[in-house]
Amino acid sequence: MTEAIHLSCAEYVECLSSAVPGLSGGGGASALVGAIGTALGSMVGSLTVGKKKYADVEADIIAVMDKADKLRCELLGLMDADAQAFEPLAKAYGIPKDDPGRAAVMEEALRTACGVPLQIMRAACQVIELQDELADKGSALAVSDAGVGVICCKAALMGASLNVFINTKSMADRAYAEKIEAEADDMLSVYCARADAVYGKVLKKLR
Amino acid sequence: MTEAIHLSCAEYVECLSSAVPGLSGGGGASALVGAIGTALGSMVGSLTVGKKKYADVEADIIAVMDKADKLRCELLGLMDADAQAFEPLAKAYGIPKDDPGRAAVMEEALRTACGVPLQIMRAACQVIELQDELADKGSALAVSDAGVGVICCKAALMGASLNVFINTKSMADRAYAEKIEAEADDMLSVYCARADAVYGKVLKKLR
Numbered sequence: 001m002t003e004a005i006h007l008s009c010a011e012y013v014e015c016l017s018s019a020v021p022g023l024s025g026g027g028g029a030s031a032l033v034g035a036i037g038t039a040l041g042s043m044v045g046s047l048t049v050g051k052k053k054y055a056d057v058e059a060d061i062i063a064v065m066d067k068a069d070k071l072r073c074e075l076l077g078l079m080d081a082d083a084q085a086f087e088p089l090a091k092a093y094g095i096p097k098d099d100p101g102r103a104a105v106m107e108e109a110l111r112t113a114c115g116v117p118l119q120i121m122r123a124a125c126q127v128i129e130l131q132d133e134l135a136d137k138g139s140a141l142a143v144s145d146a147g148v149g150v151i152c153c154k155a156a157l158m159g160a161s162l163n164v165f166i167n168t169k170s171m172a173d174r175a176y177a178e179k180i181e182a183e184a185d186d187m188l189s190v191y192c193a194r195a196d197a198v199y200g201k202v203l204k205k206l207r
Numbered sequence: 208m209t210e211a212i213h214l215s216c217a218e219y220v221e222c223l224s225s226a227v228p229g230l231s232g233g234g235g236a237s238a239l240v241g242a243i244g245t246a247l248g249s250m251v252g253s254l255t256v257g258k259k260k261y262a263d264v265e266a267d268i269i270a271v272m273d274k275a276d277k278l279r280c281e282l283l284g285l286m287d288a289d290a291q292a293f294e295p296l297a298k299a300y301g302i303p304k305d306d307p308g309r310a311a312v313m314e315e316a317l318r319t320a321c322g323v324p325l326q327i328m329r330a331a332c333q334v335i336e337l338q339d340e341l342a343d344k345g346s347a348l349a350v351s352d353a354g355v356g357v358i359c360c361k362a363a364l365m366g367a368s369l370n371v372f373i374n375t376k377s378m379a380d381r382a383y384a385e386k387i388e389a390e391a392d393d394m395l396s397v398y399c400a401r402a403d404a405v406y407g408k409v410l411k412k413l414r
Contacts, residue, residue: 009213009215009242013242013246016243017249017250017276018249026352029243032216033240035216036223042224046224144232144370148237149233155358162354163355206373
């Protein structure tokens, strides 16, 4: 497996574009874009803490930054975890279609492949909440960074959802698939709107 | 200056979150997210070319991939170019407010700082067009990657626009500022809708 997080940014996009085997595609890219969005939130915090003008909100900002640090590390880890979670599915596709054990192996592999993009979605939602607070309380000088950050996390949320739906679609256990899809749909419906509201708030401060 | 494209993905998000001086913030991050989106488009192409099922569209896909390669390199270059374009503005802020030359230096610096995010926007729009074609003609197995790619380019477009508006807002020459803002607004209005349409098309194929 190619460890994407240790590639340089230039090498990573190069490997991604040539579909290097073992490198996660859209799922891993969603995780990285989410981590970039999270980092921009932390950047807003870094540019706020220690400034006299923002002394009143400093404790809140530090609490947000602690949560953002954990979520950024989680998202970075999910970048390569997505490639690993895809491996059993890639193997399952290789099982002959008339093998009686194929269906059960495939079903389990689809569940595994769904898990990481769902985690990416959950983390992106949490970061969108943090960015809402940062857009309100963070340094006015860095407000555009909060806006870019939240729109990156929205892209991570939407991107990862496609990697959930592509797997649930093929599941035989429809009750399980629909439960996962319902969770994904709920996250999309609440947090895409929330991200748009934060972006709108930032834009209003900027223009 | 810290050369962001040669940092590993993990180091880059770490530097971004601690607001390392000389590293581009939201502008550079938008460029990288655009490059990731472009790479996902190329990945769809890489997984399509050479497949018998897609022989009819192979020449079109190769032409799209050539354009995507150039745009990916351009966006990666803009990642660090954004940090360089911000330097004169950072210096201009340091000029004493009663210096009679300050206004002219500041105006020129604002124009320079606007230029790179505008280029990021233009490149993202071109990639969204390419991804529309890839979502139609590319391998069905990689359609989710086309969807993640287009949503990343939409985030790059919207993110970079904030870095245009934050600079045009402070310009004294309102006619120039409004010209730039009109170009940015036109790109946002046409290409955000186009990206949503491509994403919707992908989602329809997936669910």
